[in-house]
Amino acid sequence: MTTYHSLIIDDEPIARDVIRTYLKDDLSIETVGEACNGSEAVIKILQYKPDLIFLDIQMPEMDGFEVLKEVWPHHRPFVIFTTAFDQYALRAFEVNAIDYLLKPFDEIRFHQALGRIKERLSLQSQPRMEALVTRLLQQQAETGSAQYLQRILVKETGRMLLVKTEDISHFDADGNYITLHTAAKSYTIYESLSSLEERLNPADFIRVSRSYIININFIAELETYFNGEYIVLLQTGERIKCTRSYRENLKVFLTNLK
16 A cells, blocks of 8 residues: 655644544555644655645745745645635635645545545646646746745754745855855855855845855945955944955945935
């Protein structure tokens, strides 16, 4: 018998308990973990790579749709949405979501949804979910509201974390290794600085040299330097040189202050 791994995602402990109870006698489904908010959901989906997720739509930090947009480029689980709000359930239905459970749902309704999803799992076919995420990403591109990185996934001592870009004071690069700095801690990721720059909001981040990108919201002071260069003093205490090749970026920032 094929065993599928599942992840239960809901900010309500009682809702997670209900799903766990309904699954306990189904030997074909093994629950590998639970998450209580959107950020934790993203991390655990990428960590465990479950076959199936039970995904609450309205949650703190990120809703269910935002979770899908975050993980879809890396892992594409089968999904049963859960929600206590009709408008969210209807939205999921309208964009061809695979299935949803409207809270409070009973065991019969639960196993009806689970049976349908298991059929699709056996066929490894989920065209409706592909259509859902495609539409979500299209809406994102049309509005432009979330086209830039809002969080960056980092690894630390065997676990993964999501760091909000608004908390990052600056990035510095050494080859294809980038260190991102927050007031509390620094983390290293593997990516080119040019690639990262394209995905950061230019209203908040500017490149000041070949090796540095800074968050303008952390700028405390500017000092003039030789040959038209500047020294940028950040609120965290770092002093970073803005080289001549990139000083126009800093002039845009100065213009915006006027």
